[in-house]
Amino acid sequence: MLNNLVLENFDQSFLKSPSLIDERKKAFSNLKKIGMPNKKVENWKYTDLDNLTKSIEFKPGIINLELSNQESKGINVREFDYFIKNKAQYLNPIKILENEGVVYLNISYSNEAKVIEIKEIQSQPLIINIISEGPGFSLPRLKIDVFPEIEAEIHLIYLGGEGFINQLTEVNLQKNSKIKLFRVNKSSAVHSETFLTYLDSNTNISLVNLSMPENNSRFQVYNSFQGRNSFSNFKSVSIPKDNCHDDFLVHNLHKSSNCESNVGIRSILNKGAVCSFQALVDVELNTSSSKAEQDCKAILLHENATMNAKPEMKIFNDDVVCKHGTTIGTLDKEQIFYLQSRGLDKISAEKILLQGIIKNYISDESPLNSFLPKVYQ
Amino acid sequence: MNNFLKIQNLSVKVENKKIINDLNLDIKKGEVHAIMGPNGSGKSTLSNVLAGKSGYTIIEGSVDFCGEDLISLEPNERANKGIFLAFQYPVEIPGVTNINFIKTALDSNRKFRGLDPIKPGDFLKLVKEKSEILGIPEDRLKRQLNVGFSGGEKKRNEALQLMILNPLLAILDETDSGLDVDAFKIVADTINSTRSNDNSLLVITHYQRLLERIKPDIVHIFIDGSIVESGGPELAAEIENNGFERFANA
Numbered sequence: 001m002l003n004n005l006v007l008e009n010f011d012q013s014f015l016k017s018p019s020l021i022d023e024r025k026k027a028f029s030n031l032k033k034i035g036m037p038n039k040k041v042e043n044w045k046y047t048d049l050d051n052l053t054k055s056i057e058f059k060p061g062i063i064n065l066e067l068s069n070q071e072s073k074g075i076n077v078r079e080f081d082y083f084i085k086n087k088a089q090y091l092n093p094i095k096i097l098e099n100e101g102v103v104y105l106n107i108s109y110s111n112e113a114k115v116i117e118i119k120e121i122q123s124q125p126l127i128i129n130i131i132s133e134g135p136g137f138s139l140p141r142l143k144i145d146v147f148p149e150i151e152a153e154i155h156l157i158y159l160g161g162e163g164f165i166n167q168l169t170e171v172n173l174q175k176n177s178k179i180k181l182f183r184v185n186k187s188s189a190v191h192s193e194t195f196l197t198y199l200d201s202n203t204n205i206s207l208v209n210l211s212m213p214e215n216n217s218r219f220q221v222y223n224s225f226q227g228r229n230s231f232s233n234f235k236s237v238s239i240p241k242d243n244c245h246d247d248f249l250v251h252n253l254h255k256s257s258n259c260e261s262n263v264g265i266r267s268i269l270n271k272g273a274v275c276s277f278q279a280l281v282d283v284e285l286n287t288s289s290s291k292a293e294q295d296c297k298a299i300l301l302h303e304n305a306t307m308n309a310k311p312e313m314k315i316f317n318d319d320v321v322c323k324h325g326t327t328i329g330t331l332d333k334e335q336i337f338y339l340q341s342r343g344l345d346k347i348s349a350e351k352i353l354l355q356g357i358i359k360n361y362i363s364d365e366s367p368l369n370s371f372l373p374k375v376y377q
Numbered sequence: 378m379n380n381f382l383k384i385q386n387l388s389v390k391v392e393n394k395k396i397i398n399d400l401n402l403d404i405k406k407g408e409v410h411a412i413m414g415p416n417g418s419g420k421s422t423l424s425n426v427l428a429g430k431s432g433y434t435i436i437e438g439s440v441d442f443c444g445e446d447l448i449s450l451e452p453n454e455r456a457n458k459g460i461f462l463a464f465q466y467p468v469e470i471p472g473v474t475n476i477n478f479i480k481t482a483l484d485s486n487r488k489f490r491g492l493d494p495i496k497p498g499d500f501l502k503l504v505k506e507k508s509e510i511l512g513i514p515e516d517r518l519k520r521q522l523n524v525g526f527s528g529g530e531k532k533r534n535e536a537l538q539l540m541i542l543n544p545l546l547a548i549l550d551e552t553d554s555g556l557d558v559d560a561f562k563i564v565a566d567t568i569n570s571t572r573s574n575d576n577s578l579l580v581i582t583h584y585q586r587l588l589e590r591i592k593p594d595i596v597h598i599f600i601d602g603s604i605v606e607s608g609g610p611e612l613a614a615e616i617e618n619n620g621f622e623r624f625a626n627a
């Protein structure tokens with residue numbers, strides 16, 4: 001697909017930012033070299049993005065990152081100009097994640113960006129609606145920078161859309177900061193999001209992700225523990241539409257001591273639906289007292305539903321406590337019988353069990369609850 | 378009156394193994410029957426078959442409840458018609474709140490009887506009253522159903538559901554095992570207090586001590602999937618003293 005492409009033909013708009021043109025060209029030539037991700041790349045073994053995007057016209061899609069209460073005190077929102085002035089920041093993802101086609105793609109073409117600096121504790125959640133219109137390639141860039149000692153809550157909401165959305169998101173947690181994220185993915189575009197977090201010492205990030213893609217979706221997370229005593233907790237509920245693929249990859253990179261990472265997924269899969277879950281815990285040699293947990297549970301509601309789970313641990317020292325568990329299967333017959341034996345009909349019993357699986361991650365009080373399909377609320 | 382629970386010539390197999398063997402049992406309204414039998418004799422299998430669990434093949438025979446063929450009914454239909462099984466090993470159900478589940482169960486039963494869902498206030502009063510009798514603390518009601526409950530806590534929770542659902546026929550599958558001495562007395566006496574002329578109990582147990590608190594009308598000795606002898610409470614005493622040897626060799 002990439003062979004016939006010329007950078008300048010895609011979009012003239014970035015010529016308005018000539019100061020980045022050399023960096024874009026370099027990223028683009030790297031992209032051409034390694035190509036779009038496909039199943040030959042180990043981290044992409046379940047999604048052939050190259051093939052999925054082949055038929056999508058290579059022209060700019062329209063994408064908007066719409067913020068609620070951006071006027072709030074202590075929130076500073078900047079646009080693409082931020083990166084024009086901070087080239088190193090613009091290129092930072094390439095340094096963190098080498099040889100990743102979707103990152104190169106975003107760096108080459110990205111022209112819609114929001115940089116959100118949170119400098120004071122927020123009492124209200126900040127809601128970001130990611131809205132794409134029309135076919136083509138949409139390449140949004142989002143950076144959230146949480147200042148020292150600050151706590152914030154952000155909701156990221158993706159609904160609808162067309163074509164291909166390739167988002168690059170960074171969350172930077174400065175010392176002693178904390179962020180709670182809620183994400184809803186109900187995108188009908190081919191969707192890929194690369195989510196990079198940088199955790200300085202004593203930071204805490206949690207993300208609850210409700211993923212109900214209506215097309216093929218890829219969500220890849222790289223948590224870099226750069227300072228001590230930090231904590232990350234990533235939980236996803238995956239309910240892809242029939243015949244859609246919801247592909248997750250979460251790498252927890254323990255580069256510092258005393259850090260804890262938890263990652264979990266609950267997937268409910270119907271006809272033709274596929275969920276993939278690749279999780280890696282990488283604990284470096286010169287760290288100590290690391291904790292990590294990986295947990296995967298999938299319910300197959302149809303004979304033609306698939307869960308791929310690949311938990312992995314790369315651990316170079318002994319001072320680590322790791323847990324992991326994977327269960328894939330149909331609903332438990334003993335549980336159904338127990339509920340039925342109390343008077344619930346089979347359909348209600350199954351519904352209650354599925355609700356129970358979801359409620360572990362998305363309680364009635366969660367802001368995500370209202371986005372769940374009615375039957376699971 | 379005559380037709381309450383009637384099991385006739387029942388034979389059941391599981392995975393090609395015959396577990397229930399030409400069983401006959403007739404329980405009338407208001408009666409308490411006890412079944413005593415060695416481990417593996419098929420007592421839980423019988424309970425499950427009565428409650429409607431799948432995976433069992435009825436080779437022969439019939440089970441009638443209130444004049445109706447039970448075998449053709451779904452487990453929930455049986456429950457709504459008044460059959461309750463207190464499980465030997467209640468399963469854990471994550472994500473489902475104990476008290477919400479009990480209300481859903483009660484409302485299913487009420488719906489079947491053409492009644493509206495119970496008013497939340499009335500329900501809370503009912504649950505509070507019954508759980509106090511059984512010594513179940515309030516926080517356990519808000520926990521996930523049976524998740525992380527000890528063996529004894531699970532059994533008490535079964536007894537709570539029994540009290541609230543108030544069935545016509547309650548089958549207690551070793552409800553006494555796993556309970557310590559004090560809990561045992563509370564649970565046994567509470568269940569005994571539900572006795573009336575309108576409902577019946579089928580008590581499966583290893584121990585005479587339970588039958589001292591829930592006095593059975595008839596005791597059945599259950600070996601290899603069938604009843605080999607029936608009699609009064611004195612049979613239970615004999616088992617307590619001598620075990621099943623005499624019956625096993627019979």
Ligand SMILES: Nc1ncnc2c1ncn2[C@@H]1O[C@H](COP(=O)(O)OP(=O)(O)O)[C@@H](O)[C@H]1O
Nearest residue numbers: 391392396414415416417418419420421422423
């Ligand atoms: N699902 C099953 N598959 C195979 N064998 C079973 C199954 N359930 C019960 N059994 C066998 O049936 C026999 C009776 O079991 P059970 O009814 O649990 O006995 P009891 O409750 O009297 O101890 C045992 O030998 C047991 O191994």
Ligand SMILES: [Mg+2]
Nearest residue numbers: 420421422465
């Ligand atoms: Mg048993």
